[in-house]
Amino acid sequence: MKEKQKIKLGISIGDINGIGCEVALKTFEDPRMLEFCTPIIFASNKTISQQIKDLGMDLKFNGVRDAEQALEGKVNIVNVWREVPKIEYGQAAKEGGNFAIRSLKAAVAALKENKIDVLVTAPINKNNIQSEDFKFPGHTDFLAQELEGESLMFMVTNSLRVGLLTDHIAVKDVAKTITPKLIRDKVTTMEKSLKMDFGIRRPKIAMLGINPHSGDSGTIGEEDDKIMKPTISELFAKGTLVYGPYSADSFFGSNSHENFDAILAAYHDQGLIPFKTLSFGKGVNYTAGLDKVRTSPDHGTAYEIAGKGKADESSFKEAVFTAMQIFRNRTEYLELTKNPLQKQKIKRGG
Known part of the structure; x- marks a missing residue:
C-alpha cells in the first residue's frame, strides 16, 4: 500500500428497506472519517439521494461509474443500476433483496480487481436474497466461493x-x-x-x-x-x-x-x-x-426502525475501522514475511 494513499473502502448497501444505507451514511456524515479512508458505496445516485432525503441528512457525494474514478476526501457512489428501486422501509420485499445482491456482487467484483482495498457489507435479509442466481445463506458463504x-x-x-x-x-x-x-x-x-x-x-x-x-x-x-x-x-x-x-x-x-x-x-x-x-x-x-478483507456490523436489517433515523451507526463504524486496521496489519505481515532480513532486524530492535 502506498504511504500517502488512503485505503479505498468499498461498501455494499444491504437491504434498501433496512438500516444499511442509514448506518453507512451516518458513519461518513462525519467529515473526519474521510481523513482515514476513501469510501466507495455501490448503489446509485438516485437510491442514495432518496435515502438522504428520507433520513433528513445533509450529505454531499460524488457519483462515479467505476470505483477507479473515486476521489479522496469525498463520499463516492458507484452507479451499479440506473432504475429507481421502490423503497419500502421495514418491509422484507423481494426487490430489497435483489438490489442488496446487485450491490454486493458489484462490490466483490471491484474487490477482486483491486479497485477497492477492503469491503464492509451492510446487513441483508437471508430470506429475500434467495434467487436462481444467488443461493447462499449469507455473505460468508458467497465470499468463500468468490475469493481465495x-x-x-x-x-x-x-x-x-x-x-x-x-x-x-x-x-x-x-x-x-x-x-x-x-x-x-x-x-x-x-x-x-x-x-x-x-x-x-x-x-x-x-x-x-x-x-x-x-x-x-x-x-x-x-x-x-x-x-x-x-x-x-x-x-x-x-x-x-x-x-x-x-x-x-x-x-x-x-x-x-x-x-x-x-x-x-x-x-x-x-x-x-x-x-x-x-x-x-x-x-x-x-x-x-x-485473500481479501471483509467486515460487517454485528446486527441485522432492523426493519422495525428502518427509515426513522434512529439507527445507531456504532457497529458499522467499528466495522470500518476494523477493516482498515486488519488491512494494515496484513500488509505489514506480508511485507515482513517477504523480507526475512527486515523481520530479523525488527525482532532485534534495530
Whole structure:
C-alpha cells in the first residue's frame, strides 16, 4: 500500500428497506472519517439521494461509474443500476433483496480487481436474497466461493474474538458436520488470522464443546471425547496453542474467555449469544481466512426502525475501522514475511 494513499473502502448497501444505507451514511456524515479512508458505496445516485432525503441528512457525494474514478476526501457512489428501486422501509420485499445482491456482487467484483482495498457489507435479509442466481445463506458463504482461501466467520472486538466451527446450518446437522478435518482447518485458519490480521505472535485458542458439559465423559454424547479431544491433542502436539473442549454454559460467565486470544465455538448460537451479549453494538463480523478483507456490523436489517433515523451507526463504524486496521496489519505481515532480513532486524530492535 502506498504511504500517502488512503485505503479505498468499498461498501455494499444491504437491504434498501433496512438500516444499511442509514448506518453507512451516518458513519461518513462525519467529515473526519474521510481523513482515514476513501469510501466507495455501490448503489446509485438516485437510491442514495432518496435515502438522504428520507433520513433528513445533509450529505454531499460524488457519483462515479467505476470505483477507479473515486476521489479522496469525498463520499463516492458507484452507479451499479440506473432504475429507481421502490423503497419500502421495514418491509422484507423481494426487490430489497435483489438490489442488496446487485450491490454486493458489484462490490466483490471491484474487490477482486483491486479497485477497492477492503469491503464492509451492510446487513441483508437471508430470506429475500434467495434467487436462481444467488443461493447462499449469507455473505460468508458467497465470499468463500468468490475469493481465495478457507473462510471463518469471526466475530471480533478489541477484547473478545469468537469464531465458528459451523455457522449457518441447522442445529440438527451440527454434530455430524464436525469432523477432525473441519476442526483442523478452522483452528489453522483462526491461528493464521490471529497472527497475520491481529498481530498476535503466539495465539492461544479455546474450543467449546459440542454437547452440554462437553459430553460429561460420554454421558451426554460421545462427539467431544471421540472427535474433539483427539484432534485438539494432535494440533497441540504440532505446536498450536489450542485448548479444550470447555463446557460452553459456564465458560463466559466465569470470565475464562479472558485467558485466550480467541474462542472457537461449535455452532452459531453457542458463539454469538455470548458475543452479542457482551459486546452488542461494538462487535464486528469478520470473514477471516480469505485473500481479501471483509467486515460487517454485528446486527441485522432492523426493519422495525428502518427509515426513522434512529439507527445507531456504532457497529458499522467499528466495522470500518476494523477493516482498515486488519488491512494494515496484513500488509505489514506480508511485507515482513517477504523480507526475512527486515523481520530479523525488527525482532532485534534495530
